[in-house]
Amino acid sequence: MISRQLFPNSKGNALIGVFQRSLLYNSSTLSSQLRPQSFQKVQCLHTRPLNQAKEARLHADIDVKETKEAPHFMKMYTTGELWRYTLLSFVTAQPWLLKLAIKVLPYTPVFLVRFFVCPVYTGGENFSQVRETGVKLLNRGITNMMLSYAVEDADGKLDKAELKASVEMIKQSVNEVLVKEYELAESRFENGQMLTSPASGYVALKPTGIMENSADILANFDNPAYAEQYAKYLDVCRDICAHAKEHGKGKVVIMFDAEKLWLQKGVYDAQRRMMKEFNSNSQVIVAGTLQMYLKHSVDLLKYEIEEAKKGKYQLAMKLVRGAYTHSEPTRDRDIHACKKDTDDSYNEGTAIMLESLASSWKSGDRNGPVSRLIVASHNAESCDIVAKKVRSMAPAGLDLSTNEDVVYGQLLGMSDDQSLELTRRGLKVVKYVPWGPAKATKEYLTRRLEENGDAARGGWDHFFRGCKELMARTVS
Numbered sequence: 001m002i003s004r005q006l007f008p009n010s011k012g013n014a015l016i017g018v019f020q021r022s023l024l025y026n027s028s029t030l031s032s033q034l035r036p037q038s039f040q041k042v043q044c045l046h047t048r049p050l051n052q053a054k055e056a057r058l059h060a061d062i063d064v065k066e067t068k069e070a071p072h073f074m075k076m077y078t079t080g081e082l083w084r085y086t087l088l089s090f091v092t093a094q095p096w097l098l099k100l101a102i103k104v105l106p107y108t109p110v111f112l113v114r115f116f117v118c119p120v121y122t123g124g125e126n127f128s129q130v131r132e133t134g135v136k137l138l139n140r141g142i143t144n145m146m147l148s149y150a151v152e153d154a155d156g157k158l159d160k161a162e163l164k165a166s167v168e169m170i171k172q173s174v175n176e177v178l179v180k181e182y183e184l185a186e187s188r189f190e191n192g193q194m195l196t197s198p199a200s201g202y203v204a205l206k207p208t209g210i211m212e213n214s215a216d217i218l219a220n221f222d223n224p225a226y227a228e229q230y231a232k233y234l235d236v237c238r239d240i241c242a243h244a245k246e247h248g249k250g251k252v253v254i255m256f257d258a259e260k261l262w263l264q265k266g267v268y269d270a271q272r273r274m275m276k277e278f279n280s281n282s283q284v285i286v287a288g289t290l291q292m293y294l295k296h297s298v299d300l301l302k303y304e305i306e307e308a309k310k311g312k313y314q315l316a317m318k319l320v321r322g323a324y325t326h327s328e329p330t331r332d333r334d335i336h337a338c339k340k341d342t343d344d345s346y347n348e349g350t351a352i353m354l355e356s357l358a359s360s361w362k363s364g365d366r367n368g369p370v371s372r373l374i375v376a377s378h379n380a381e382s383c384d385i386v387a388k389k390v391r392s393m394a395p396a397g398l399d400l401s402t403n404e405d406v407v408y409g410q411l412l413g414m415s416d417d418q419s420l421e422l423t424r425r426g427l428k429v430v431k432y433v434p435w436g437p438a439k440a441t442k443e444y445l446t447r448r449l450e451e452n453g454d455a456a457r458g459g460w461d462h463f464f465r466g467c468k469e470l471m472a473r474t475v476s
């Protein structure tokens with residue numbers, strides 16, 4: 001079923017596929033022909049001779065907040081992307097409009113979603129389209145992707161064959177997309193076309209999307225009655241990680257995503273076991289996720305660092321605030337009471353990881369307990385805090401343009417302005433790119449928009465700026 005969706009065979013779907021592919025193709029050729037002057041101005045930041053500019057930027061005071069309103073990113077959109085983005089900015093400009101859009105999305109025909117929404121928020125339906133998305137991101141200075149195969153099974157509706165096919169897709173995306181993206185970024189960096197050396201690619205693993213009955217197994221991971229099933233679950237995780245180790249050429253990380261709290265104890269255990277097995281000798285093959293809106297997360301992070309110290313493996317963590325404030329049944333008990341407390345917890349988490357990293361930088365020990373901090377946030381202030389701390393803590397001689405101990409992640413189509421500002425300052429940005437059959441990405445997007453609606457909202461400002469940019473392109 002998944003392969004049928006990936007390779008559409010109905011006449012209508014095939015036509016849409018051809019049309020979309022031609023759009024993708026045309027957009028990449030168009031972008032080089034019709035690239036506006038200001039685009040070239042922005043892009044020249046990624047070409048050499050850059051050394052002076054690079055130095056200046058890496059040592060400049062970084063304040064993403066101040067430049068967040070600058071619409072440079074729109075100039076990097078192809079005209080097709082720009083009008084879609086402008087339209088979506090309109091749809092998401094007001095909370096009530098966004099709510100309406102989220103309600104309507106599940107009933108919208110797949111071909112409309114594929115045409116209007118997918119090009120902004122998703123990487124495509126097959127490897128070749130996802131690779132095209134990767135090239136587009138490289139053109140914007142974004143050196144790699146976090147690929148998330150959109151098939152999830154939190155409701156336990158998918159059958160064994162569908163989930164097996166899903167795991168195959170996840171594994172193949174390592175060699176079919178991420179290694180290729182890395183190598184392309186590397187050659188562009190060597191030719192002086194990129195400001196920073198490439199970042200590793202990431203496969204975002206939905207813990208409930210890899211085996212039938214995953215949610216039940218994760219919720220009961222420590223129940224002896226589930227021991228056999230949990231062992232099988234770990235085998236699937238192990239198989240995916242081993243594939244990344246063997247085929248990822250040291251350039252791909254398997255990253256567990258975090259889900260709702262009732263599953264998280266199982267997810268913590270699985271990600272910890274995989275890090276223990278695969279992250280040794282300063283190599284990062286596996287990363288986990290912590291949701292800092294949970295009251296227990298700061299203590300849990302300290303515990304994870306201690307475990308890594310004891311077990312002599314390297315901890316790699318993506319820190320997020322957390323996506324399920326509105327739907328956690330025990331919200332009042334487990335989630336911080338207000339946004340400020342979540343912000344403080346997030347900033348404390350990044351500070352704890354940075355302190356550990358900094359002591360490894362100082363001692364020159366590449367096998368310290370913390371090996372990678374993934375700042376997965378659209379919050380400009382948190383990104384600023386981390387970027388400033390890194391610069392103040394990094395010892396002389398640590399080349400921040402090649403070091404990837406700290407990377408920044410934002411969702412595709414959301415906070416693109418912020419991603420661009422971070423890359424222009426020589427920081428490593430990796431975009432989180434959902435991909436897969438349009439029907440699955442539709443469901444995925446509905447969930448993400450419910451959870452991250454604010455980040456998706458370009459607002460009236462972006463709508464009007466988009467219109468202005470479109471008019472300027474039409475006139476010129």
Ligand SMILES: Cc1cc2nc3c(=O)[nH]c(=O)nc-3n(C[C@H](O)[C@H](O)[C@H](O)COP(=O)(O)OP(=O)(O)OC[C@H]3O[C@@H](n4cnc5c(N)ncnc54)[C@H](O)[C@@H]3O)c2cc1C
Nearest residue numbers: 257258320321322323338339342376377378379409410432
């Ligand atoms: C690359 C990437 C990967 C992600 N992966 C995951 C994942 O695996 N699992 C997951 O759960 N989420 C994930 N997210 C989503 C993330 O958890 C946030 O929902 C989203 O990024 C918004 O938070 P922010 O830090 O970007 O920005 P902000 O807009 O500053 O923060 C919004 C967040 O603050 C918190 N918050 C808001 N109001 C309150 C309140 N009243 N009380 C307490 N807290 C509040 C919520 O967590 C909310 O999502 C990911 C996000 C990114 C960018």
